[in-house]
Amino acid sequence: MQKLLVRSLFLVLLLSAAESWALPPCPGSYDNNTWTNCQGTITWAGGDKYVGEWKDGKWDGQGTYTYANGRIEEGVWREDQFLYAQKVTPRKAPTVIADDGEAIAAASGTGFAVTRSGHIVTNHHVINGCNDVKVHYEGKIIPATVLSKDPLNDLAVLKADFKPSAVLPLSKKNPELMEDVFVAGFPFGKSISSSVKITKGIISSLTGIGDNYSNIQIDAALQPGNSGGPIFDEKGNVVAVAVAKLDLKNVIEQFGVIPENTNFGIKANIVSNLLASNSITTGAPNTKAVSKSQLGKSVSNATYYLSCWMTMAQIQKMQSQKVIFSDLTQ
Secondary structure, eight states, X not given: OHHHHHHHHHHHHHHHXXXXXXXXXXXXXXXXXXXXXXXXXXXXXXXXXEEEEEETTEEEEEEEEEOTTSOEEEEEEETTEEEEOSSOOOOOOOOOOOOTTSOEEEEEEEEEEOSTTOEEEEXXXXXXXXXXXXXXXXXXXXXXXXXXXXXXXXXXXXXXXXXXXXXOOBOOSOOOTTOEEEEEEOTTTTSSOSSOEEEEEEEEESSOTTSOTTEEEEOSOOOTTOTTOEEEOTTSOEEEEEEEEOOHHHHHHHHSSOOOSOEEEEEXXXXXXXXXXXXXXXXXXXXXXXXXXXXXXXXXXXXXXEEEEEOHHHHHHHHHOOOSSOOOOO
């Protein structure tokens, strides 16, 4: 009887300070006017609230104290004192600085398959200075071998150990002024998305800068990362390889205007000569028009993201080189 009276008095005193009291779900025990080894919830009239464990009448164990002003202390308590949070805040991954001799992914560009044996065409400046070149194909990263380089025309031929699900034939006819063309590639690398992007335009000139007859000029958009991508017609035949755009700074300095829609490609016959000199045979060009759906699938399956791997020393050397045009690697 005396024990029951003491327990009732304790609950009355507790309720005078608290707005509500939830009895502990665990059995617990009562000794010396205190609850021991229990858990429950107390809400004070002022708005504070504790949810957690007690020991010997004090907050002890895992608990959460929410203040009326919204501040929360959640974690481990010992004798009414908050010790530390049990939840661990995720740590930021440390920044990895590559050793001078370690190759890292330093740049990116675009390439496209021209044979079912894994021959890929791209720009020379995409692979120039790379320790390794890798083809990103259907979720796989495949090492590529550089078979041939043509620095003068800014072309390169790669060979990777895979069988492309689609290839792009090279056009045999001369490009025509105002001909509709499309460009496929990976502008800005994978910073926007990992899927291939396609832009549309026309052939606006049959020559490049300085009357370079190995180039055409197009108004389809080219961005960093587009280098080495196919410029193709409505039949899916490659008419040129995306190579460069005017250097913005140089044009402003020389002409006082911002260049718009002034981009360039290397004609398909120059690409054909490079492939023939390496005994690489390509398929015949398409003679019939194809649907946009079919064309999109073929181009997507035959156009690849290329990554260039360099050491820090090589990266610094490449960054110090002066170029007439800004290259399109990222």
